[in-house]
Amino acid sequence: xxxxxxxxxxxxxxxxxxxxxxxxxxxxxxxxxxxxxxxxxxxxxxxxxxxxxxxxxxxxxxxxxxxxxxxxxxxxxxxxxxxxxxxxxxxxxxxxxxxxxxxxxxxxxxxxxxxxxxxxxxxxxxxxxxxxxxxxxxxxxxxxxxxxxxxxxxxxxxxxxxxxxxxxxxxxxxxxxxxxxxxxxxxxxxxxxxxxxxxxxxxxxxxxxxxxxxxxxxxxxxxxxxxxxxxxxxxxxxxxxxxxxxxxxxxxxxxxxxxxxxxxxxxxxxxxxxxxxx
Numbered sequence: 001x002x003x004x005x006x007x008x009x010x011x012x013x014x015x016x017x018x019x020x021x022x023x024x025x026x027x028x029x030x031x032x033x034x035x036x037x038x039x040x041x042x043x044x045x046x047x048x049x050x051x052x053x054x055x056x057x058x059x060x061x062x063x064x065x066x067x068x069x070x071x072x073x074x075x076x077x078x079x080x081x082x083x084x085x086x087x088x089x090x091x092x093x094x095x096x097x098x099x100x101x102x103x104x105x106x107x108x109x110x111x112x113x114x115x116x117x118x119x120x121x122x123x124x125x126x127x128x129x130x131x132x133x134x135x136x137x138x139x140x141x142x143x144x145x146x147x148x149x150x151x152x153x154x155x156x157x158x159x160x161x162x163x164x165x166x167x168x169x170x171x172x173x174x175x176x177x178x179x180x181x182x183x184x185x186x187x188x189x190x191x192x193x194x195x196x197x198x199x200x201x202x203x204x205x206x207x208x209x210x211x212x213x214x215x216x217x218x219x220x221x222x223x224x225x226x227x228x229x230x231x232x233x234x235x236x237x238x239x240x241x242x243x244x245x246x247x248x249x250x251x252x253x254x255x256x257x258x259x260x261x262x263x264x265x266x267x268x269x270x271x272x273x274x275x276x277x278x
Contacts, residue, residue: 028197031166031177034091035099038208038215041144043067044168044175045131045204046087049079054087058167060206060217061090061143064136068146068261069204070222070251071110074129075277082108082277090137095174100137107132108278109264115275125190127222128251129204130264130274144206147216148258151187157209157218158184165196165221165250167205178202184209185247190254192219193247207250221250 031039041061046054059069067088075082086105089098110129117123149157157163166179182196192207198221207219251257256273259266264274 027182028169028172028178028180030172031179032093034093034177037142038144039166039177039179040091040100040140041142042091042166042168042177042206043069044089044092044177045069045073046089047073047083048085048087049076049081050084056168056170056201057203058201058205058221059088059131061137061140062146062217062261063143064140065133066261067105067131067133068144068206068217068220069129069131070220071114071127071129072222073204074108074131075110075115077123086131086278088131088133089175090140092168092175092177094176097175100139103133103135103137105131105278106134107276109260109274109276111260111273112271112275113273124223124249125251128220128257128261129277130261131278132264144208145214145216146253146258146261147209147211147218148253148255149218154184154187154252158187161209161211163192163194163196163218164208164215165194165198165202165205166208167198167202167221169199170201171199187252190252191249192252193249195247196221198248217253219250219252221248223249 043059045057045059048054057073059067062068087102088105089102091099108131111126114123114126162181163184164179164181169178172178180197182194184194186193202221205221206217207221208215208217260274
């Protein structure tokens with residue numbers, strides 16, 4: 001385990017274009033009881049790109065040694081490379097409280113199509129990643145299941161069950177966990193669209209819905225909308241909330257996404273869909 005006091009946290013930095021607070025109000029809720037399920041599975045990620053500074057992202061434990069997140073948390077398009085190390089802290093409560101300790105990632109994978117994408121749309125469709133831990137976190141025995149939903153399932157979900165996004169936004173006190181729930185507005189074969197409020201640092205957060213009596217991950221939060229000056233709506237001083245009708249979005253868990261998360265080293269037609277970046 002890694003000591004909670006060896007690190008200095010910095011804002012999200014490289015990913016600020018991906019999030020927005022959708023008006024008319026900021027409805028995010030601070031979660032103080034981070035040791036209760038499912039919030040104890042939500043992870044604060046620190047990424048060091050070689051300058052000894054930690055830049056935040058979010059993720060979720062989907063197994064004892066597996067953390068789901070966004071691909072752009074594990075591979076910076078701005079720098080053209082992955083971080084040199086990634087720190088994982090589940091159920092982080094604030095700047096100093098790490099209820100389950102911290103670990104450095106042993107490995108990380110992102111889809112090759114994210115790195116090699118020829119268009120923004122192709123990259124958005126494959127913006128998910130997987131961190132492999134060296135060992136389980138003591139005290140965490142229940143994990144968020146990953147659920148593949150059909151279009152018919154999604155249509156029923158859209159009309160009846162809210163989506164929740166939970167993570168660590170950089171516009172709030174360091175290491176504090178925030179969540180918000182809203183209905184699914186629409187979906188495509190590979191994307192989910194919603195008005196859940198998010199800000200930089202929320203990227204990689206699980207998108208979960210209550211299915212069969214418990215939360216299940218149906219997507220990964222990745223993207224949002226910008227104001228006329230290219231800034232995240234509502235997430236920084238001088239910005240306003242996004243006008244109603246605009247939406248944040250994330251990657252939908254499809255069958256191939258689920259299979260790549262189950263086995264990131266699998267081979268299809270002599271090629272691995274996932275590329276190890278750490």
